[in-house]
Amino acid sequence: xxxxxxRHGTTGEAQGEASEEDIPxxxxxxxxxxxxxxxxxxxxxxxxxxxxxTHMAPAxxxxxxxxxxxxxxxxxxxxxxxxxxxxxxxxxxxxxxxxRHLPSAGGMYTYVGRGLGSFFGWLVAWSFxxxxxxxxxxxxGGFGFYGAIxxxxxxxxxxxxxxxxxxxxxxxxxxxxxxxxxxxxTRAGLILGVIEIxxxxxxxxxxxxxxENNTLSVFVPGEEGVKPxxxxxxxxxxxxxGFEAAAPLGEETxxxxxxxxxxxxxxxxxxxxxxxxxxxxxxxxxxxDEMTGFYTSHDGDPWGFMAEEVLPxxxxxxxxxxxxxxxxxxxNAGATAATRSLFAMGRAGLLPRFFAAVHPGTRAxxxxxxxxxxxxxxxxxxxxxxxxxxxxxxxxxVGSFGGLNVYVFLxxxxxxxxxxxYILVNLACIGYFWRQRRDEFNVIKHLLVPxxxxxxxxxxxxxxxxxxxxxxxxxxxxxxxxxxxxxxxxVGVWVVIGILVYFVLRSRNPEALERVNDVYGGDTVxxxxxxxxxxxxxx
Numbered sequence: 001x002x003x004x005x006x007r008h009g010t011t012g013e014a015q016g017e018a019s020e021e022d023i024p025x026x027x028x029x030x031x032x033x034x035x036x037x038x039x040x041x042x043x044x045x046x047x048x049x050x051x052x053x054t055h056m057a058p059a060x061x062x063x064x065x066x067x068x069x070x071x072x073x074x075x076x077x078x079x080x081x082x083x084x085x086x087x088x089x090x091x092x093x094x095x096x097x098x099x100r101h102l103p104s105a106g107g108m109y110t111y112v113g114r115g116l117g118s119f120f121g122w123l124v125a126w127s128f129x130x131x132x133x134x135x136x137x138x139x140x141g142g143f144g145f146y147g148a149i150x151x152x153x154x155x156x157x158x159x160x161x162x163x164x165x166x167x168x169x170x171x172x173x174x175x176x177x178x179x180x181x182x183x184x185x186t187r188a189g190l191i192l193g194v195i196e197i198x199x200x201x202x203x204x205x206x207x208x209x210x211x212e213n214n215t216l217s218v219f220v221p222g223e224e225g226v227k228p229x230x231x232x233x234x235x236x237x238x239x240x241x242g243f244e245a246a247a248p249l250g251e252e253t254x255x256x257x258x259x260x261x262x263x264x265x266x267x268x269x270x271x272x273x274x275x276x277x278x279x280x281x282x283x284x285x286x287x288x289d290e291m292t293g294f295y296t297s298h299d300g301d302p303w304g305f306m307a308e309e310v311l312p313x314x315x316x317x318x319x320x321x322x323x324x325x326x327x328x329x330x331x332n333a334g335a336t337a338a339t340r341s342l343f344a345m346g347r348a349g350l351l352p353r354f355f356a357a358v359h360p361g362t363r364a365x366x367x368x369x370x371x372x373x374x375x376x377x378x379x380x381x382x383x384x385x386x387x388x389x390x391x392x393x394x395x396x397x398v399g400s401f402g403g404l405n406v407y408v409f410l411x412x413x414x415x416x417x418x419x420x421x422y423i424l425v426n427l428a429c430i431g432y433f434w435r436q437r438r439d440e441f442n443v444i445k446h447l448l449v450p451x452x453x454x455x456x457x458x459x460x461x462x463x464x465x466x467x468x469x470x471x472x473x474x475x476x477x478x479x480x481x482x483x484x485x486x487x488x489x490x491v492g493v494w495v496v497i498g499i500l501v502y503f504v505l506r507s508r509n510p511e512a513l514e515r516v517n518d519v520y521g522g523d524t525v526x527x528x529x530x531x532x533x534x535x536x537x538x539x
Contacts, residue, residue: 044254044259045262045263048259048263049267050193052243052244052263052267053193053270054192054329055242055243055245055330056239056241056242056243056267056271057242057326057327057329058196058200058274059197059200059326060142060326060327061238061240061275061326062274063146064142064323064407064408064411065235065236065239065411066235066275066279067235067294067302067303068238068407069232069234069235070232070292070295071232071296071392072231072232072235072292073228073229073232074228074288075289075291076218076219076228076288077218077282077291077294078218078276078279078280078283079220079221079226079229080228080230080232080233081236081239081272081275081279082219082276083229084233084240084460085240085268085273086456087233087456087457087460088237088240088243088272089272090449090453091425091426091453091457092264092267093265093445093453095111095244095264095425095429096262097429097446098111098114098425098428099111099260100260107244108124108244108421108424109125109128111428111429112124112421112428114428114436115429115430115432115435117431120424120428122498122502122513122516123424123498123502124424124520125516125519126495127420127495130417130491131414132337133338133372133375133376133379134379134413135333135334135335135337135414136338136372136373136376136380137380138380138406138407138410138414139327139330139334140167140170140171140174140327140331140376140380140406141380141383141407141410142327142406143166143167143170143324143327143328144165144166144167144170144380144384145401145402145407146320146323147166147167147169148162148400149299149399150320151166152399153299153304153316154317158398161399163384164381164385164402164403167377167403168377168381170327170328170331171331171377171380173328174332174335174373175369175373177332178336178373179369179370180364192325196322196323196326197274199319199321199322200319200322201274201277201278202311203303203307203310203311203318203319204278206310206311207282207306208280208281210285217288218280226475227475227476230463230470231463231477233459233460234412234419234460234461235408235412235415236275237457238415238418240268240272241414241415243264243267243271282294282302295392296395296401299398299399301316301320304316304320307319335373338372339365339368339372340368342355342365342368342371342372344518344519346365346368348516349512350519355367355368380403380406383409384400384405384406387405387409388405389401390405391405391409392404392408405483408484409484409487412484412487416460416461416464416488417491419457420491420495422453423453423454425453426454426457427450429449429450430447430451433446458470459477462477464484464487465477466478466479466480466485466488
């Protein structure tokens with residue numbers, strides 16, 4: 001999942017509109033001209049690598065993101081995870097190649113803008129404008145759902161809509177953290193990230209040891225072919241979102257032209273293997289034939305159930321702790337990224353100047369913080385009530401599945417958005433090296449791999465849209481029959497609006513498009529560093 005690569009910086013000295021010198025320096029809000037820049041040479045490969053790994057939130061992604069894939073992929077869920085991992089690796093390689101020349105805090109916006117032009121760069125920025133505010137409510141739903149499981153299963157407190165109160169509690173904590181101008185420190189985030197990974201590795205190893213039948217057949221398509229794996233793949237892709245979090249750290253990293261590419265590729269490999277290992281373990285222990293009911297089994301806590309089976313008395317608690325920790329940390333990081341974007345857009349005049357206000361003491365973008373907290377809570381609670389039994393109906397006698405359905409619905413939207421952005425990154429790799437680095441153009445690295453990356457993402461896109469047939473493979477993908485059928489139209493309408501806005505701004509207010517670069521574009525490395533030719537990177 002997302003722990004967006006927002007970086008903390010400074011804001012104004014008094015509440016009011018921020019000046020050019022007061023803008024917080026973040027991955028999504030960079031100053032132009034003579035403003036402040038990020039600290040250079042501050043971090044190395046280990047820190048950058050774990051930036052990406054922890055931003056994928058391995059625990060909550062394992063339980064909720066890939067968990068949702070089991071409803072479609074069933075007994076071949078490990079194959080769906082493997083497909084997603086391969087697709088992400090192609091994109092990671094393309095991104096790594098671009099990072100060798102463009103180690104900028106702008107990340108994917110910079111890559112696409114430089115490789116395909118301002119229009120497609122705008123589409124990435126427009127997509128982020130929808131995606132970033134959805135991260136907090138998505139994770140509030142996940143926190144509320146697993147918090148309610150904790151109350152019911154371990155404390156004996158059964159309240160039908162307990163998830164709402166817990167989601168609000170999580171939202172208040174996130175609001176306080178962002179309002180006070182403090183986030184989880186890098187070291188604390190690293191430690192907690194390692195703990196949640198260790199918990200799931202331990203549980204998964206014990207599941208494999210205790211499984212009745214360890215078999216590689218979970219990687220082999222059954223009677224329905226690979227269609228179930230493709231349908232589950234979009235949720236598996238959601239679990240990988242965040243592998244690119246190393247990309248915006250180019251300004252602060254030692255030897256960024258080699259460190260960033262290695263971190264992007266290896267984070268995708270390591271976490272991909274972690275996911276494959278976890279879901280091989282879950283599938284062989286739970287039973288391949290039973291996996292379509294895995295997600296909602298045992299009152300929505302299948303991982304807790306399995307953990308208790310192999311580690312009685314403490315296994316379930318460890319799993320719930322890891323997931324709640326992941327949800328809170330990621331909600332905080334997502335809110336931080338969203339509020340910094342709102343602040344920067346307010347300062348640039350793309351949104352009302354109301355959003356450019358900063359607190360005199362904490363120097364946090366207070367109005368943006370309040371707005372994100374309120375809208376995040378409203379989205380989570382209202383959507384959870386509307387989707388209380390859709391796409392997953394609440395079993396009789398247990399707490400509402402509203403929080404789970406919020407996570408799945410918004411997660412499907414985010415997976416679709418990022419699949420589209422990853423396709424653009426692959427195409428940008430081709431465009432950048434063909435148009436601007438022709439002397440370095442390599443048919444395998446800069447044409448074949450990106451094309452494979454695009455092709456690998458197409459099944460996930462088509463599966464969400466539904467009612468289509470995958471070209472060449474001739475695999476029909478039926479449309480969703482649940483609330484998920486609305487996810488693709490919502491994203492599609494947003495993209496169409498973005499296209500219209502782009503052409504209106506280009507004809508009536510072209511300066512506004514330049515200001516978008518101030519928000520999302522970031523700074524490249526220093527001129528001294530830029531003068532050094534990128535070395536050959538060995539991944």
